[in-house]
Amino acid sequence: MTAPLSISRATPDDAPLIAPLFAAYREFYGKQHGDSVRCELFLRDRLARNESVVFLAKVATKTGTTPAGFAQLYPIFTSVGLAKTWHLNDLFVAPQHRRLGIAKALTLHAIAFARQDNAARLTLETQHTNTPARALYEKLGMTLGTEFVKYAIKFD
Numbered sequence: 418m419t420a421p422l423s424i425s426r427a428t429p430d431d432a433p434l435i436a437p438l439f440a441a442y443r444e445f446y447g448k449q450h451g452d453s454v455r456c457e458l459f460l461r462d463r464l465a466r467n468e469s470v471v472f473l474a475k476v477a478t479k480t481g482t483t484p485a486g487f488a489q490l491y492p493i494f495t496s497v498g499l500a501k502t503w504h505l506n507d508l509f510v511a512p513q514h515r516r517l518g519i520a521k522a523l524t525l526h527a528i529a530f531a532r533q534d535n536a537a538r539l540t541l542e543t544q545h546t547n548t549p550a551r552a553l554y555e556k557l558g559m560t561l562g563t564e565f566v567k568y569a570i571k572f573d
Contacts, residue, residue, distance in 0.1 A: 421476070421477040422474060422475070422476055422477075422485070422517075422518075422519060422522060423474070423475050423477075423482065424472050424473065424474050424475075424522060424523065424526050425472070425473055425475075426470060426471070426472055426473075427460075427464060427471035427472065427473045427487070428464060429461045429464040429465040431464075431471070431473055432457045432458075432460040432461040432464065433457055434473065434484045435457075435460055435471060435473055435484065435487050436453045436454075436456040436457035436460060437453055437456075437484075438484055438486065438487050438509055438511060439453075439456040439457075439459075439460060439487070439507070439509070440452055440453045440456045441509065441511065442487075442507060442509035443456065445509070463489075468491070469489050469490060469491050469492075469506075470489070470490045470503075470530065471487055471488070471489045471490075472487060472488045472489075472490075472523055472526050472527065472530070473486075473487050474486040474487065474488075474510070474519050474522065474523055476514060476517075476519075484511075485510060485511055485514035485517075485519055486508075486509055486510035486511060486514060486519045486520065486523055487507070487508075487509055487523070488505060488507065488508045488523040488524065488526065488527050489505075489506055489507035489508075490503045490504060490505050490506065490527055490530070490531070490539075491503070491504045491506050492504075493540070495537055498537045500535075500536065500537035501534065501535075501536050501537065502531075502536050502537050502538045502539065502540060503527070503530070503531040503534070503536050503538075503539050503540075504539075504540050504541065505524070505527050505539060505540070505541035506541070506542075508520060508523060508524065508541075508550070510523075520550070520553060521553060521557070524553065524554070524557060525557065527539060528557070541554065541559070542567075
């Protein structure tokens, strides 16, 4: 890490800071970029309704701090386990801030949060081709699921 890093839990007021990162994250997955207004509204709604938890990573600059990445978690409940789990749905670091340990720091922050919240587990998904992310998750002790097969039906 070359610059000091801070990670904080976002509030609805942080949505404008996260929105450009969120839009770039969506673009990475093939969605239209430049839709920062919708991204900001989406984030603000999730945070205001306590429907997600977002951790915002900022790096120190000469003039203050700048948003560098974020992680967004959604709560899920397991009926069989009678417990809450957290799903790390979104993780993104701006290209100019990559390879500085920010993704690792955000992931570790999410894991610590889920443990502190007494969750049964933290889950996440990534594309088969996302080799850097897969290597990070495995390095942090996460294992590839083998117990269940995931199915989905898309509506868009």
